[in-house]
Amino acid sequence: MAPRPNLSDIARALGVSSATVSNALSGKGRVSAQLSRQIAEKAKELGYVPSLAGRALSTGRSHVLGLVLADIGHPLFPQFAQAIEQAATRAGYGVLIGDSRGDVKTQTAAIDQLIERGADGIILVPRHGTRIAEINSPVAVIDTPSTPGNTVSADHWQGGRLIGAHLRDLGHTRLAIIGLHQDSNVQADRIGGIRTGFGPEGSVRTLWIDALEAAAGPGCELGLAELVRHGYTAFAAVSDIHALRAVSELQRSGLSVPAHVTVTGFDDLHWARSISPALTTVRMDMERIARLAVADLLLQIEPDRIAPPVDEAARPQAVPMELIVRSSSASPHGNLFPSQDNNNTDPDTLPSREGTNNA
Amino acid sequence: MAPRPNLSDIARALGVSSATVSNALSGKGRVSAQLSRQIAEKAKELGYVPSLAGRALSTGRSHVLGLVLADIGHPLFPQFAQAIEQAATRAGYGVLIGDSRGDVKTQTAAIDQLIERGADGIILVPRHGTRIAEINSPVAVIDTPSTPGNTVSADHWQGGRLIGAHLRDLGHTRLAIIGLHQDSNVQADRIGGIRTGFGPEGSVRTLWIDALEAAAGPGCELGLAELVRHGYTAFAAVSDIHALRAVSELQRSGLSVPAHVTVTGFDDLHWARSISPALTTVRMDMERIARLAVADLLLQIEPDRIAPPVDEAARPQAVPMELIVRSSSASPHGNLFPSQDNNNTDPDTLPSREGTNNA
DNA sequence: CTGAAAGCGCTTACAG
DNA sequence: CTGAAAGCGCTTACAG
Numbered sequence: 001m002a003p004r005p006n007l008s009d010i011a012r013a014l015g016v017s018s019a020t021v022s023n024a025l026s027g028k029g030r031v032s033a034q035l036s037r038q039i040a041e042k043a044k045e046l047g048y049v050p051s052l053a054g055r056a057l058s059t060g061r062s063h064v065l066g067l068v069l070a071d072i073g074h075p076l077f078p079q080f081a082q083a084i085e086q087a088a089t090r091a092g093y094g095v096l097i098g099d100s101r102g103d104v105k106t107q108t109a110a111i112d113q114l115i116e117r118g119a120d121g122i123i124l125v126p127r128h129g130t131r132i133a134e135i136n137s138p139v140a141v142i143d144t145p146s147t148p149g150n151t152v153s154a155d156h157w158q159g160g161r162l163i164g165a166h167l168r169d170l171g172h173t174r175l176a177i178i179g180l181h182q183d184s185n186v187q188a189d190r191i192g193g194i195r196t197g198f199g200p201e202g203s204v205r206t207l208w209i210d211a212l213e214a215a216a217g218p219g220c221e222l223g224l225a226e227l228v229r230h231g232y233t234a235f236a237a238v239s240d241i242h243a244l245r246a247v248s249e250l251q252r253s254g255l256s257v258p259a260h261v262t263v264t265g266f267d268d269l270h271w272a273r274s275i276s277p278a279l280t281t282v283r284m285d286m287e288r289i290a291r292l293a294v295a296d297l298l299l300q301i302e303p304d305r306i307a308p309p310v311d312e313a314a315r316p317q318a319v320p321m322e323l324i325v326r327s328s329s330a331s332p333h334g335n336l337f338p339s340q341d342n343n344n345t346d347p348d349t350l351p352s353r354e355g356t357n358n359a
Numbered sequence: 360m361a362p363r364p365n366l367s368d369i370a371r372a373l374g375v376s377s378a379t380v381s382n383a384l385s386g387k388g389r390v391s392a393q394l395s396r397q398i399a400e401k402a403k404e405l406g407y408v409p410s411l412a413g414r415a416l417s418t419g420r421s422h423v424l425g426l427v428l429a430d431i432g433h434p435l436f437p438q439f440a441q442a443i444e445q446a447a448t449r450a451g452y453g454v455l456i457g458d459s460r461g462d463v464k465t466q467t468a469a470i471d472q473l474i475e476r477g478a479d480g481i482i483l484v485p486r487h488g489t490r491i492a493e494i495n496s497p498v499a500v501i502d503t504p505s506t507p508g509n510t511v512s513a514d515h516w517q518g519g520r521l522i523g524a525h526l527r528d529l530g531h532t533r534l535a536i537i538g539l540h541q542d543s544n545v546q547a548d549r550i551g552g553i554r555t556g557f558g559p560e561g562s563v564r565t566l567w568i569d570a571l572e573a574a575a576g577p578g579c580e581l582g583l584a585e586l587v588r589h590g591y592t593a594f595a596a597v598s599d600i601h602a603l604r605a606v607s608e609l610q611r612s613g614l615s616v617p618a619h620v621t622v623t624g625f626d627d628l629h630w631a632r633s634i635s636p637a638l639t640t641v642r643m644d645m646e647r648i649a650r651l652a653v654a655d656l657l658l659q660i661e662p663d664r665i666a667p668p669v670d671e672a673a674r675p676q677a678v679p680m681e682l683i684v685r686s687s688s689a690s691p692h693g694n695l696f697p698s699q700d701n702n703n704t705d706p707d708t709l710p711s712r713e714g715t716n717n718a
Numbered sequence: 719c720t721g722a723a724a725g726c727g728c729t730t731a732c733a734g
Numbered sequence: 735c736t737g738a739a740a741g742c743g744c745t746t747a748c749a750g
Contacts, residue, residue: 006742007743007745008728008743008744017721018744020720020721022745023697031720032720033610051415051420051477052475052744053742053743054416054744055744055745056411056415056726057412057728057742057745058745059726063457067456068442070582071588075437079434080434081440081458082458085456085458086460089472095454096455097426097455099444101441116411117411117453118410118412180750243632245630245634248633248634274600274607275604276608277611282748297422365726366727366728367727368748376737377728378730379735381727381730385729389735394736409728411728413725413726413729414727414728415727415728416742418742419727
């Protein structure tokens with residue numbers, strides 16, 4: 001009785017049946033208020049904590065969700081994990097992590113493994129170019145709205161529009177977009193958005209890092225200075241990572257950001273504000289996406305759940321992104337931000353601050 | 360029988376008892392070889408996958424480990440999670456993630472929650488300044504060797520020595536160390552190591568980012584250019600993140616890295632090689648650390664485990680770190696790396712390549 | 719409102 | 735080498 005009290009211990013101590021204890025504790029209202037109170041007190045007194053294994057065995061539900069990040073090396077992984085963990089905890093679920101080790105083929109295996117471990121459902125953040133395999137268990141997919149089967153995600157296209165419009169509004173007319181993989185839906189949407197936002201007036205071209213590296217080796221030059229010579233004054237990267245690389249390469253070429261050339265990123269990674277110039281970028285509402293993904297999963301798992309954790313009305317598939325203007329972007333040939341301001345990270349004090357565009 | 364076959368289904372199909380099926384499948388050798396084979400075949404034929412819930416209930420063991428990163432925002436989190444997940448999977452365990460939301464106080468709560476969820480043990484990567492609470496369940500702590508209760512970790516002190524010695528060998532005599540928190544054991548060890556490695560000859564001072572930011576606001580200047588004016592030619596940051604910030608600030612001041620001043624980092628974060636100049640840094644063997652932590656936990660959980668996954672002999676508490684020399688470090692007043700080489704990320708072609716120092 | 723009973727799927731002494 | 739039985743801790747119809 002010392003190690004870990006169970007239902008029977010409570011029942012015995014109170015001279016009632018364990019069925020009654022179970023009913024009282026689960027709050028199904030089949031027990032008199034007074035007895036319920038007594039049972040709750042005794043449970044607390046004994047330090048009762050229900051055995052998930054017992055419950056899982058009898059209900060067939062583990063109350064555990066599996067989180068599969070196909071690309072666990074993704075810099076946003078910590079934020080994903082944190083947001084999902086929080087949303088799941090709030091709903092009374094634990095989070096088991098799976099890893100497909102960057103390999104698209106093992107993604108299904110990773111999912112199966114989590115299911116075998118008893119996960120009630122899977123949250124999947126697929127790798128670029130992955131088709132979502134048929135899985136015969138509840139799944140919520142976080143990818144991009146244009147992906148078939150996507151459950152909820154940031155509106156990457158709209159995020160791209162914000163960037164494109166921002167650059168156009170600053171007065172840039174020649175824009176180079178820096179992407180990594182051609183087969184990433186997320187990147188395709190971001191790039192499509194950027195082009196749309198920039199408008200048909202300007203001239204836009206796209207660089208693919210993996211193609212360049214396949215030819216010239218990892219870490220190779222992207223040839224940005226050459227583009228500047230051809231009149232490109234703005235560089236929009238599909239990730240802060242690549243924006244950082246672009247800034248590095250431009251600075252090494254003796255070009256100044258944003259005095260000579262503007263660079264923008266995507267995702268607002270942790271360090272995006274602490275480099276100089278601080279990166280203009282776009283951010284997703286990870287908490288909201290996580291909550292929606294978990295809510296969707298719960299709806300599949302327990303369709304009769306009483307109070308859905310999230311408003312049905314507010315259940316969009318595409319969560320708007322937010323533009324964050326920092327000092328890496330400015331008008332061409334006219335530096336809006338004297339170098340003194342480079343470390344100013346408070347967006348509200350920046351001249352060209354734009355609000356969130358919930359298009 | 361269609362949804363998911365269980366032991367009894369196999370037993371029934373073969374006309375044997377489920378006890379025998381269980382014994383055969385668990386390979387305890389109490390069953391004739393022939394019957395065992397039949398059972399294994401039938402199990403495969405039926406697509407049998409054991410119910411973890413049933414097993415957990417009868418054995419009192421969930422075969423799940425809890426991973427608690429006090430600081431889930433830590434840039435190394437993905438690597439930690441991936442390495443631990445892999446090591447655990449290899450040992451037949453799943454990984455449940457916990458989050459103390461950056462708050463030291465809730466760390467114990469996060470651990471308790473994982474225990475309640477049935478985790479057999481906890482892998483804890485504590486936040487700076489955390490005392491490890493008494494937890495009455497198996498725990499493996501990954502912090503730094505000098506922390507009481509540390510189970511296994513990188514040898515941060517020795518990693519620091521590699522950096523310090525590297526800078527001294529390049530000929531630097533005035534070194535500024537850039538730290539974040541004064542109360543981080545990991546940082547204290549790294550800094551102690553750097554000082555030791557640099558030797559008593561040079562002059563060394565330490566900057567604390569949080570102190571500076573407390574005074575001048577987040578993202579404030581660190582005043583590095585001023586230090587350069589006072590003869591400091593080398594800056595050793597305790598993290599690549601801070602090294603990046605230092606490089607940014609120095610470049611903005613018109614100083615060139617490494618022509619005018621040398622900067623080093625710590626941890627070899629993903630992008631450390633793709634910025635320019637590529638960052639000289641130090642890396643831990645995360646896979647090894649994860650394997651050792653899991654092995655230690657398993658030893659606590661199941662002391663009679665037959666084959667320990669890791670050699671007893673090779674069970675150090677402090678796993679050596681490896682120096683990675685890239686182009687951000689060079690001799691003072693003598694640029695070993697013409698700017699053309701800045702993007703050369705193959706360490707073997709760099710003049711001052713040092714091998715791993717397993718001191 | 720309360721309780722006796724069966725069962726979730728497995729493992730583990732204990733017999734034979 | 736094999737099996738009958740009990741039990742892990744819970745939940746869930748079903749009676750009363």
